Structure formats: C-alpha cells, structure tokens
Amino acid sequence: MDASNFTKWIEEKLIPNLPPNGIIVMDNAPYHSKQVNKPPNFSARKNVMQMWLQEHNIEFDEKMTKRELYMLIKRHKPEKVYFIDEIFRSHGQEVLRLPPYHCDLNPIEYVWNLMKQTVADKNVDQSEKDIERLTKEAIQSITPEDWKRECNHVDRLRDKFWHADRLYELEEQELVISLGGEDSDNESDDNIFSDNEEFDNNDSETMSGVEAF
Template sequence: MPKVVKSSAREMILKVKEFCEAEQKNQGVLIPLNNVRKRVAAITGVSEKTITRITKEGITAASTSKKIVTPGKSRPHPKKFDLDGFDLCAIRQKIHSFYVVHKELPTLAKLRAALREDINFQGSITTLHRILNRIGFKYKRCQSRRKLLMERHDITAWRARYLDKIRINRTVEKRPVVYLDETSIHNTYHTKSCWQSEEEPGMFVSESLGSCWIIAHAGTKDGFINGALLMFKSQSKSSDYHDDMNSANFLKWVTEKLIPNLPERSLVVMDNAPYHCTQLNKAPSMSNIKSSMQEWLRQKGIYFEDTWRKAVLFELIKQNKGPPTFAVDELLTAHGHEVLRLPPYHCDLNPVEKIWSLVK
C-alpha cells in the first residue's frame, strides 16, 4: 500500500514543480547553485530561517537516531476515559450522597478523592469537570429556597391574614401605613453589568468593596418620614449587614428616631428579621438545661414531676407558652401604633425594598 502524502507535503511538491518549470522556461539557473540555503528556500517556499532551523533539527535527529517530529506533536494530551453506564451512575450517586447523606458541598477535589476510592477513578479535575458536564451537571448559582417554601400551608395562611389586614385597614381602620426596612451600601457601589463590545470596553469597576454603611429608614405613600433616617458605618468584617443592625441598635432607632416622627395611630409593617422579633416572653427550648425548663413551668403554675425527661417537659412548654410577645410591638403599642409583620419570604410586599433598588 503506497504511503499517504499529507496536504502540507503535497503543497511542497507543487512549489518544487513550479520552481523547476520556471528554471526550464528561463533556460538557466534562477539562483546560483552555490547558495544552497537560499535556493532551497526558493524551491520550497519557506523562509531561510526555517531552512536553517530544520537543518539543525535534522543534524540532531541523525546523531540521536530519532525522527524529526512535528512541533507540538509530543505535547501531552489529556487522557480520555471511557466510562460505562455503571461508573456514570456511581458518579451521580456520589454527588447525591454528598448533598443528602454527608450534608456537604461536593467540590471537584472532594468528589475526585471519593471516586478514586469507589471506582478507582484516575482522571484529573479537568477531566472530571468535563464528565460532569456530559452527564448533565452544571456549575451555576445555587437555587433559592423561596420557591419551595412560599407555598407552605402556614405561609399561605399568613399571607392571607396579612392581605386581609391591609384590606380592612384601607376600608375601615384607615391607619397610616408605614413600611420600614434596612439595607447596606458600599462606598464603591456600582452597577454590575453594562453594554460592552470589542471596541467599547464599557465601565471599569473597583475590585475593593470599600467601607460599608448600614441604612435604616421608614416611609409612607408620601415618601420617607422626615427625621427617621439612621445611617452608620459598619464595624463588622462580615458581608452580612444584619451583624451590625442588632436588636439593641434597632430598638434604639425605633425609640429615638422612628416613634417621635411617626404619624398618629400608624400601622407599622416590618419583616421577620431576628432583631425585629426579640421576645419578652421567650420560652425555653430543647437546648436549655432541664432546671430552666422546670423553673419556667413552676412560674406558670403547671404541674410536672421531677423525674420527667426534657422531651416531656418541652411538650408541656409548647402546649402552654402561648403567642410570643415582641419588644418592638410592646414599644409601638404603648405609643398608640400597631405592628403588622410580612409573611416569610414576601419581601416583594414591602415597597421600601423596591426603593432601595432604585436608590442603589
């Protein structure tokens, strides 16, 4: 079977043929025979530097009894792993076990180490990345729990009660509705996206977030309430502004800035942030010691026996603890106002959230 001549060699043959035909037509030598390098460059159509380089490679190959290879051909290539259906199923099950059994995020490094033990997987992290893409896994932003929790029956009922209260207030009570909320902003705050092209790079942004400022405010249908603004510089290194806006700061703001400027008989709407829900009558939980549970039951005049276990005492506590009493509710009620809490995961019902978006 004759040897296959590759395309690059075919082009070289045509160039040599054209050079020879040109010499025959001119009935002589186009380039002097004593200038070998220049003559070979003209015949093959490559530069003289390339002729020199290939000549050196030929000398080296001859001295080491090796063949001249194509540049880059000896470059290491990633190994291909032909995994069967059993192995692919094992990879899926391993990812599932990380989430469900171990309650752990399956990074590529952890997953590769686990697969080495289970199915003797010898591929690299890059290879594993390609395999995960092939079987349908994509590395992307985590999904929100909101779409799973919004339609829980208790939250559906909470939303119905909230909307009913707003309807009654509009038609009967007619209290001024005041919405309050907190947010944070960095002094290098910037838009996250812009229109760009190869010629127009758009806006360049700073990688440093800079100082963080905590903002709390309240507003009605007529706008923000004058004198109710709270703004202070964050002292926490955490990325969550809730670490700065704690119960003490929140109650101080309500007492000193919000209440003095509220319209009379306001209906104050707020979400369920932990510092909005500081309980005055907090009952013991299962994390409390047994003696504190017994003391709480004793103060309530509820019968129990000293030999009863914590689980039994906790059932008694749940049956008798009653509705929670929040510090901010008591504070606002004492000044003639009423508190209405948003249903969980329903920040879209708070207009201030949309105002923060516009301001930023």
C-alpha cells in the same frame, strides 16, 4: 444592626417623629423579632425549662426528663409576643407583620432596589470612598411618587395572590363535588355501616385467614 441598636433607634429617632395612630409594617428580620418571655427550646437547661413552667403556672413532675418537660412546653407555648411590637403599642402605634418569606409584599424592598440601582449607575469607577456620598444622594432622590408607585405595585401583587388563592379554593371545591359531595358522603357512611354489619355477622367468611373469636 442588632436588637439593641434597633430598639434604641426606634425609641429615640422613629417614634418621636411618627404621627399618632400609625401602622408600622414590619418584616421578620431577627433583630425585629425579639420575643417577650420566649419559651425555652430543647437546647435549654432542664432547670430553665422548669422555671418557665413554674412562671406560667403549668404543673409538672420534678422527675420528668428534659424531653418530657420540653413536650409540655410545646403544648402550652403561647402566641408570640414581640418586644418591638409592644414598644410601638405603648405609644399608640399598631404593628402589621409581613408573612414570613414574603419580602415581595414589602414596598421598602423595591425602594431599596431603586437606591442601589442609582448608586450603581453613578459609581462607575467602583470607588469605595464615594459610596457614602452616593448613598445619601440616592436616599434624597426617593420621592413620595416613588413610594406611591411601589405601594401600588405591592397592592397589585397582593391582589394577585388573593385571586390565585380563591381559584385554588374553587378548584378544591369542584374536586370535592366531582368526587361525590355531601349527599355522597352520607351514602358512603350508610354503606360503611352496612358493610360493618355484614362483617360482624360473617367475619370468619369475609376475611381470608382470619378466624372468629
């Protein structure tokens, strides 16, 4: 699979069979993630960097080195726009991308696992010629109830992650409060100011080895 074949499958097979106003859950496989007008990386040629800056109306000096041009590109790097996402949007579909490295939040991963297990259980002779037939049978064996079960599993897992995040935030707040809180911060600022005043008046005495100018 590559970006070209994936795009063709989406346009010719998937989109014509989708109901209107759908939500497409997309992971971050490379062929899912071809960017529109992707900014040059550091390995790009200098003239390519200059061309990208010109196209985005970003001023630069012709004498800039390649490293300086790249730093300028990084400062103006736009939000990522994916080619596939734009195709779906043009057909009234919304794309929801999974967080990177969180395949456990994608129900299809668990469905694939069910299929693989079905094939493995039936292919007892390890026959390569039977793989295609068994795979097609495994696909047909997946039911709406299977999908619902795996989606519910992902929902529970997501809620677990959210709960863990909230606990972490509460612990962080408690740590801040135990270390002083907002009132303590104000007092600390006052103390710092007082200390600075004392240092200004007696700087040669309070720091050993430092002479006043």
